[in-house]
Amino acid sequence: MASDTLTIVDNRTGKKYEVPIVDGTIRATDLRQIKNGADDFGLMTYDPAFMNTAACRSAITFIDGDKGILEYRGYPIEQLAEKSTYLETSFLLLTGELPSKKELDEWVWNITHHTIINENLKGLLDAFRYNAHPMGKLISTVAALGTFYPEAKNIFDPAIREKQIHRLIAKMITIAAFGYRRMLGMPYAYPDNDLSYPGNFLNMMFRATEVKYEPNPVLEHALDVLFILHADHEQNCSTNAMRAVGSSHVEPYAAVAAAAAALYGPLHGGANEEVIRMLSEIGSSKNIPAFIQRVKSGEGVKLMGFGHRVYKNYDPRAKIIKRVAYEVFEVTGKSPLLDIALELEKIALEDEYFVKRKLYPNVDFYSGLIYQAMKFPMDMFPVLFAIPRVSGWLAQWQEMLQDPDQKIARPRQIFVGPERRDFVPIDKR
Numbered sequence: 033m034a035s036d037t038l039t040i041v042d043n044r045t046g047k048k049y050e051v052p053i054v055d056g057t058i059r060a061t062d063l064r065q066i067k068n069g070a071d072d073f074g075l076m077t078y079d080p081a082f083m084n085t086a087a088c089r090s091a092i093t094f095i096d097g098d099k100g101i102l103e104y105r106g107y108p109i110e111q112l113a114e115k116s117t118y119l120e121t122s123f124l125l126l127t128g129e130l131p132s133k134k135e136l137d138e139w140v141w142n143i144t145h146h147t148i149i150n151e152n153l154k155g156l157l158d159a160f161r162y163n164a165h166p167m168g169k170l171i172s173t174v175a176a177l178g179t180f181y182p183e184a185k186n187i188f189d190p191a192i193r194e195k196q197i198h199r200l201i202a203k204m205i206t207i208a209a210f211g212y213r214r215m216l217g218m219p220y221a222y223p224d225n226d227l228s229y230p231g232n233f234l235n236m237m238f239r240a241t242e243v244k245y246e247p248n249p250v251l252e253h254a255l256d257v258l259f260i261l262h263a264d265h266e267q268n269c270s271t272n273a274m275r276a277v278g279s280s281h282v283e284p285y286a287a288v289a290a291a292a293a294a295l296y297g298p299l300h301g302g303a304n305e306e307v308i309r310m311l312s313e314i315g316s317s318k319n320i321p322a323f324i325q326r327v328k329s330g331e332g333v334k335l336m337g338f339g340h341r342v343y344k345n346y347d348p349r350a351k352i353i354k355r356v357a358y359e360v361f362e363v364t365g366k367s368p369l370l371d372i373a374l375e376l377e378k379i380a381l382e383d384e385y386f387v388k389r390k391l392y393p394n395v396d397f398y399s400g401l402i403y404q405a406m407k408f409p410m411d412m413f414p415v416l417f418a419i420p421r422v423s424g425w426l427a428q429w430q431e432m433l434q435d436p437d438q439k440i441a442r443p444r445q446i447f448v449g450p451e452r453r454d455f456v457p458i459d460k461r
């Protein structure tokens with residue numbers, strides 16, 4: 033009779049153990065009973081970078097990396113990108129269900145009416161050097177935002193939690209846009225409650241002297257789709273940071289700032305910026321073979337926007353983004369880097385090095401080209417990623433807080449340092 037257990041024989045002691053298998057996993061703590069003597073701490077697993085460790089049970093986002101599937105709460109990303117809006121998708125991520133008309137109206141009203149930031153925060157933004165990276169400003173400003181809402185510490189009060197969720201989603205676009213305008217020395221443009229979430233962001237970014245800013249509908253829609261695609265991606269580096277920091281029960285602004293800091297890195301949210309740099313460096317299609325050769329030679333050059341820890345197939349988001357790119361270029365004119373990107377993709381997808389390693393374009397390969405065409409400076413790219421990812425971070429944070437299995441995140445280590453030794457006075461060293 034098959035049983036859902038794993039039998040382990042410890043060849044050090046000859047002892048046999050049986051541990052349950054639930055959902056295709058064994059509990060790491062079940063291994064602790066496996067000891068090599070009375071003083072032994074018990075068997076642990078060694079899994080740097082969590083390559084094969086589930087750290088939570090989650091009902092939010094499903095990914096099948098081999099098949100290239102991404103679903104939020106069961107809904108395929110392709111359908112959400114085509115039929116939903118970012119704010120509707122954020123409601124779905126946070127509550128588990130698509131909203132009714134009334135729920136959606138309320139949700140949108142609440143987000144729209146929380147976009148203004150306290151005027152004191154402008155003082156903080158003004159304090160940054162003119163060329164401060166927008167992501168550094170975003171991280172600090174979000175952390176500072178929490179100081180305006182001391183009640184946010186009551187993370188187990190659902191109503192207070194919901195209020196902070198409204199505030200965080202709403203104010204991300206204001207903080208991001210104000211940071212940008214400060215960089216240019218332009219006066220801050222305030223939110224306009226008549227506009228959609230992406231439209232309002234474009235308004236706060238780009239409004240000049242017009243009394244009423246009217247976003248281009250194609251660009252507004254493209255941004256909305258990009259926001260949907262970036263809203264969550266299960267246990268990635270920044271979400272893991274959100275959960276780990278949130279597990280100390282800190283208020284959500286500090287945890288979002290930590291998650292945003294994780295997103296800042298070039299291997300995560302900074303990759304689309306790196307893609308543009310790489311394409312500009314390549315400069316022309318004729319230089320592609322030499323560039324590919326450098327990547328393959330193992331001198332540490334990576335084809336940015338390619339490869340993914342989870343997707344070993346075409347990233348489903350990259351497919352949608354590629355389509356959106358063409359819609360945007362109809363309005364903005366084609367990016368001169370597009371031809372290089374297309375040619376690079378074609379060559380890489382046929383090259384044995386990339387085929388063997390299952391390296392396909394990821395979400396960042398084309399998103400940068402769209403942002404650039406929409407006149408966002410490269411420094412803003414990770415910010416554009418962080419804006420919608422706040423919904424995912426908050427959904428994951430909330431799920432973590434309500435999960436009785438969760439405790440403060442605290443991994444173990446294998447200590448490889450020196451054994452106990454006595455302190456040596458400085459004149460004897």
Ligand code: ACO
Nearest residue numbers: 299300301303327334335336337338339340341389394396
């Ligand atoms: N270019 C060239 N070679 C690559 C690339 C790449 N972009 N990505 C992976 N490889 C190679 C690795 O060198 C490794 O080769 P080896 O087996 O000969 O040592 C093999 O493919 C496996 O790659 P790993 O680094 O082990 O894969 P991992 O899951 O650790 O890394 C990551 C995933 C970080 C995304 C990686 O593919 C990468 O650095 N890509 C470029 C940066 C990028 O586009 N990041 C965005 C990711 S999507 C996101 O965060 C939204």
